[in-house]
Amino acid sequence: MVGGEGTRINVHARVARSAVNGPGLRSVVWVQGCSLGCPGCFNPETHGRVPRERLTVRALADWALSVDGVEGLSLSGGEPFQQAGPLADLARRVREGGRSVLAFSGYTIEEIRALPDPGARALLAELDLLIDGRYQAALQAAGPWRGSSNQRVHVLGERYRGLVPEGSGGPREAEVRIEPGGAVSLSGFPDGRLLAALIRER
Template sequence: MIDQNLRIAGVIDESIVDGPGIRFVIFTQGCPHHCPGCHNPQTHDFAGGQEVKISRLLADVQADPLIGGVTLSGGEPFCQPKPLAELARVLRLGGKHIMTYTGYTWEQLLEMDDPDVLALLRQCDVLVDGPFVQEQRDLSLRFRGSRNQRLIDVPTSLEQGRVVTTTCAHL
């Protein structure tokens, strides 16, 4: 593993609301979207939070046998794709499910034509895409805050060259 620094706002050691099963959640620091009504506005400042080695986060996840997956949230994870892709790669080798939240749409991520963004996408099982839109807020949605956001099955979408959504019900 290539140990890299990652700027984070914090973590949740065990969550059942940020994806299927019991998950370790990493809140990245820095976000360009500034969505009105954002759930994590303290993560917007790119100079905030703290830097940690991805090896430390990996050790924290591996120390808890109840963790079935890791959720990358924010801030905006795709502002730090290189260290997150490496962390997610090692976690997936260990059998962890990776779910990532982004304020970008799937289409915007692909248009970036950035190899690090694509590397992170390739390590994701599920992507929740799109900005939070307060006017479309819907508390009945599973793992999403607003109706415009999609739960995307990333491996299938990459394979088929089109967005394929999921309900995460099978997980």
């Protein structure tokens, strides 16, 4: 255990079910805070280290495991490896509950292994899949789960052995959510034309 179940995770947003943030239907947690500053980032509002929804590891794990019909949890951001210790504890609890865990990170796997925070290696050890690397707006990715073609999909455990999404082509996928109160949010990996159209309509 790296941070303890009472340690808090600063959460930007979460959804119970998404079909575009990894294999199958998944719950998604977007963490708050990222210092990597990729030009053209889809989620600039997640960058600041400001308190948002600060949930304990236990509360977030209980929420993730309470969602019916999903095969796992995806960690996105913001930068998950900048809150790695408590997220490692969260991932361990979610996997003990029989679900897979995936993380999207702006760090490459080589950078993660060299981070001074021991929580980073602890989180890496609890992942089934890692999609890594800075978003590079000029490198349009084909296929699902990646924002730009430099990003790699690492299969880290047995659960997804044989999965071949990287370079597999197919459509990019995005979800537009309309909440009961009328708020609209976008998730996934829209292509440039869709993103530009949605920004125009904001």
